[in-house]
Amino acid sequence: MTNSTILPDFKLQQGTFFVQVWGCQMNVYDGDRIRELLTSAGFVETAAVENASIVVLVTCAVRAKAEDKVFNQIAAWRHQQKISKNTVIALGGCVGSELAEEILKLDKSVNVIFGPRTIHRLPSLISAYIQTHEPQVDVNADAIDKFDYFPSSHAEGPSAFVTIMEGCSNKCTYCIVPYTRGDEQSRPVQDIIDECVNFISNGAIEIHLLGQNVNSYHGVMNDGTVCNFSTLLYEIAAIPGLRRLRFTTSNPMDFTDDIIDAVKNLSVISDQIHVPIQAGSDRILSLMHRRYTAKEYIELTEKLRAARPTVHISSDFIVGFPGETEEDFEKTMEVVEKVKFDLSFSFVYSKRQGTPAALMEDKVTKEEKFNRLYKLQNRLEELALSYTQQFVGTVQECIVEGISRKDENELKSRASSGRIVVFKGSEDLIGKMVKVKITSTHAHTLKGELIND
Known part of the structure; x- marks a missing residue:
């Protein structure tokens, strides 16, 4: 070998x-x-x-x-x-x-x-x-060496992913990522800008920034100074031809006021902001090594909504973490009711060998875990459907991604909120941003009519 x-x-x-x-x-x-x-x-x-x-x-x-x-x-x-x-x-x-x-x-x-x-x-x-x-x-190399070897990228459609950092240093007790992707390393600012410019020159109008914890980004600028995440957002937002900017994923403890100000000031940033909470119990958050409290998380979402009233906050949840009691789970449900999340993800805790949580005593039965998961998912689904209904009658700016899979006479697009929007229109609209008036809903998909300016 x-x-x-x-x-x-x-x-x-x-x-x-x-x-x-x-x-x-x-x-x-x-x-x-x-x-x-x-x-x-x-x-x-x-x-x-x-x-x-x-x-x-x-x-x-x-x-x-x-x-x-x-x-x-x-x-x-x-x-x-x-x-x-x-x-x-x-x-x-x-x-x-x-x-x-x-x-x-x-x-x-x-x-x-x-x-x-x-x-x-x-x-x-x-x-x-x-x-x-x-x-x-x-399987071993420097975290960002690979970016120097990639050929010039070409956008496959109107949206392009750009990784801004590799690895994670947070060491959440349930997570294997720090051991598989290594400690956090940020790419130089100019490398990221060049990749974004290349994608946009090849037809992309939306850039989606990726990292295990994007808001802890600290990359080097050309003058040798360190650039934080909010500054990077301003740099990318200034690229001609960019119509929308997304980023995933964010750790609440690093979602600082300067990033919230960028969300307020940069209209190009998507309305969909994903901020994983994982649990609503401070005791469980501490066991997870998530360095914030439920109260601090709720305050963060309040700041985001004050900065951007149209924001749609989504999250991740882990149900049945080792030692989670019914009281701990109910605290998660209380946070759900206070924040009212949209389009979130939830999973039963999965034991990963080599992580600290794998050594924790776990007395929660499989049946209890799934009962809690179904209760959480049902409420999250109700909230998401409520948001979906509120779009009827509104006008949404949508990026046209292609032809609808269900009806070849309709186009599929995506609104700033992350919702899929389908409408009748010509194929020459693919790759462009258009305005669509929402007329009806189906599950989390919106249906609308093209508005011709």
Whole structure:
């Protein structure tokens, strides 16, 4: 077993590749960069796994379910004869860093293992396997080295992801990410600006900034000074051609007043602000090593709404954390009622080996955990539907993403709130921002009529 030793100028034999991604938006970003790297190396992407000589799988390690999915998918493709013993299988993402060589024991058909920090080495790793037929494992590198090796990116549609930092140093007790993506490192400001400009010059009008904790960003500027996240927002908002700016994800403890001021002052920032709370009990937040209280979180949301009355605050919740009592859970429900979240995500706690929480005593039964989850999800759904209904009769500025999957006579677009909006219009509107009057709703989707200025 070896790491990559192939010379940089080694030419890959012609072939085809297929990429499938599970997990967070940072994995989506990495998946797009992998496509560009392999294309530059001489391979051609195929939309069908059965036509690929190389299959690249990028998955997360935040919950055990994500790991199970990737191995089940490989087994299913093998059973369906969509992949064969000759297919080169490369498995990466956070699960690559978490398990590394253990993956070879779990599935002997995996040939190449890489991590979030080593995706730029994937062409060389694949080359090494093709030459030697020995499994290649390479998951360690400097967090931001990979960005220097990426080919010029091209926007695939009107929206583009841009990773501004790698890793996380917060060490929340339930989270495996600091151990898979490493400690936090921020990209230089000019590198981020250049990538945004490149995407916009190739047709993007929306930029979505990514990081495990974007609001702790501290990148170096050209003059050697350090740029914080709010300053970065102003820098990117000034790029000609940008119509909307999103960012994910934010830690409440780092959502400082200067960032709130940027949300107030920069109309280009989306109305959808995602700020994970995880739990509403101060006792559980302390056990999670989330360095804020429920009261401080509520005050943050009040400041955001004062700065931007149209803001839609979404969040993440972990139910059934080790030691969570019924009283702790009810405190979470109290926060939900006070904040009234929109379009949020909630999950039952997933034990991850190697994290401090994995060693905590957990007396909460599976039945109790899921009963609490369903109660929380039902209330979150009610709140989200209430927000959806309030859009009827309003005019929304929407970025047109493409043709609706359900009706080829309609276009699919996205409002600043994050809601999908469908309306009748010509295909030449795809990639543009338009105004749509909302006439009706269906679940969380809005239906409307195009307003011609």
